[in-house]
Amino acid sequence: MLYSAAIVDAKEPRHRQQRLDLEGRPHADSLDVTVEEVIFESDDRSFAVARVAPIDGGTSFRAAGQLAGVARGECARLRGKYVQHPRHGMQLEVEHWEPIEPRTTAGIELYLGSGMIPGIGKRLAHRIVERLGKDTLQVICEKPQRLMKIKGIGNRLAEKLTQTVASRRLEAESLSYLRAYGLGPALARKVLLHYGPETRSIIMSDPYRLAEEVKGIGFQTADRIARELGTELDAPARAQAAVLHVLGKARDDGHVAFPSTDVIDQTTALEVPAEATKRALADLSERQAIVIDGTLAYLPPLYASETRLALDLSRLARARPRHPGAAGRLERVCQNLAPEQRGAVEATLGRGLVVITGGPGTGKTTTVRAVVALHEGLERTVALAAPTGRAARRLSEVTGREARTVHRLLEYNPKLGFQRNRSNPIDAELVIVDEASMLDVSLAYRLVGAVHPDASLVLVGDVDQLPSVGPGNVLRDTIGSRIAPVARLTHVFRQAAQSGIVVNAHAVNAGRAPRSSPKRADGTPGDFHVIATDDPERALDLIVTLVSERIPRAFGLDPVADVQVLAPMYRGTLGCDAINERLRQVLNPATDAPGPHGLRGGDKVMQVRNDYDKDVFNGDLGSVRLTSPDKVVVDVDGRPREYSKKDIDDLQLAYCVTIHKSQGSEYPAVVVAIHSQHHVMLARNLLYTAITRGKRLVVLVGSPRAMARAAATNKLAVRHGRLRERLEGQARS
Secondary structure, three states, X not given: OOEOOOOOOOOOOHHHOXXXXXXXXXXXXXXXXXXXXXXXXXXXXOOEEEEEEEOOOOOOEEEEEXXXXXXXXXXXXXXXXXXXXXXXXXXXXXXXXXXXXXXXXHHHHHHHOOOOOOOOOHHHHHHHHHHHHHHHHHHHHHOHHHHHHOOOOOHHHHHHHHHHHHXXXXXXXXXXXXXXXXXXXXXXHXXXXXXXXXXXXXXXXXXXXXXXXXXXOOHHHHHHHHHHOOOOOOOHHHHHHHHHHHHHHHHHOOOOEEEHHHHHHHHHOOOOOHHHHHHHHHHHHHOOOOEEEOOEEEOHHHHHHHHHHHHHHHHHOOEOOOOOOHHHXXXXXXXXXXHHHHHHHHHHHHEOEEEEEEOOOOOHHHHHHHHHHHHHHOOOOEEEEEOOHHHHHHHHHHHOOOXXXXXXXXXXXXXXXXXXXXXXXXXXXXXXXXXXXXXXXXXXXXXXXXXXXXXXXXXXXXXXXXXXXXXXOHHHHHHHHOOXXXXXXXXXXXXXXXXXXXXXXXXXXXXXXXXXXXXXXOOOOOOEEEEEOOOHHHHHHHHHHHXXXXXXXXHOOOOOOOEEEEEOOOOOOOOHHHHHHHHHHHHOOXXXXXXXXXXXXXXXXXXXXXXXXXXXXXXXXXEEEEEOOOEEEEEEOOEEEEEEHHHHHHEEEOOEEEOOOOOOOOEEEEEEEEOHHHOOOOOHHXXXXXXXXXXXXXXXXXXXXXXXXXXXXXXXXXXXXXXXXXXHHHHHO
């Protein structure tokens, strides 16, 4: 309940004479202001700081908060509360704003002369308002020909002025319209940027387009708007949108397709009647918005990728004639290899598709080097690739040959797509792809389709690791189909067997809980440690101490560059978000004002999207060297890369990253958070993947029961699709 009360200081300007809530905080129910200056605006334009003045008179003051898109000279109606800022004093914390027309000629003059229209300064703005008066804005939009009678305004400037004022009006109206439906400032602006002047009419006619076409808006948001517009629960458009939402979520969860019965179950949970969903499936299939294949429903791009990938893999898997000089060369290359390794190398001579799989310490790297040496000795051109930049660089280091990301091998261009394809194949007679477990069905289709019909493809990977982040389980399905020779490297070599990391990786893969490795013969600590605690807060403290003090002191490693913390998920006390914040406080405390995205100089960051213009790739780590309000400069492997506001979302803090994000990478030291609060994620392949990321040191911190549960849980998440079935069918035909 609110009650009227004046702020204590009777000399406060009129805009401070607001009502107070029961907690004693000044509250502004509604305040009309003129924007005198925009002091700061965040990258996503969801937060801004402005100096404003009450339209009806009074002292100017600071307003901060939800002020997306506000411009100097504009008039706005603000809603919010006054707060005492520790540095800037009393300011209005804005919870909502909506544009209003300037009420006075002085306000209109300020608005037009704010600099938003090149060529119109304060003097010309004064002449315009002097001639047109308080109806200036209406005249500009409705009778622009009257502008031509004003000295200094020609046809081009008049047209620009009319377009700008009309556009700002429409933008303000659209943002206000979107906010009325509960969209936050950032999402509202994203919708407006996507649809432009047609925003309102598109939403009125089909609000479900938002969920299909605007990233960040899901079915629930679009559905809430649609329901407010009067859409019935069983409306065909609503049912179809729900089906597409379920299939999109299934794709994001790793499925290539989804059973129609499960689609019906999940749409029922969204209050879509089952009969309406069945009709929607049929209607979407008829207009080719989905593909129904037996009991499974596909999004068309995934159906095309799966079916064509099966054909292309089958094409490559056929037997090939051996090179005339292969026998002698094979003997020379394989003379020091184990029988398993020799078999893998030899298999690449007689088939166009070969899979090499094995865990740590089983000699995959040595085998790959031998394959390269064999084929180069036979004067065949060899191309090396991996799904991520870090994995490609590691492949290059161990083979001494150039290795590229799969996207770069396929000469991907963001505007033109993949330049290497079936009609313009990769210029190589042998293509070797490492970390093949990371290939999703879409990228695998692009890759395999670009291998020349007479060339060979070798997929190398650890099938026991986590599957790809994208949809499908290409490596496992290819192995399971038996369409091609599969070389399984199982023998752990003696030197590798002395490593606690290797021993525990294989123990976990066999279902046994990990254990700390003993000290070495020379008294130095082992390379694998388990630190047990059931208290998540205690575990977090231990992780911070390990990274910042104990590991650097004991192993001489840099806490930022050499030590990588991994966690199963983002949320929770032992999630990446919380760990990142704590480690950042210790390893890189704030000194200056942050740059875009809140980044600080010295922050450890990860690139989360391939950017070919910058020559940086998903999974690359870097260090922020310089920040300013408009840009960030990041050092990636000694190369400075500049990020503007528009591409800053490609970076995220990386003191701690998810285990999924670490795929394809190796780090000198790895600290892994494993706790019962991660129970939904705990599985053998997750823990196994985390352990195999460390080269010199691995430390597990958390609950022993959670670690044991992860090792014992061999739940290979079902990924719906028919790649294996299609491959088996091709093999029989």
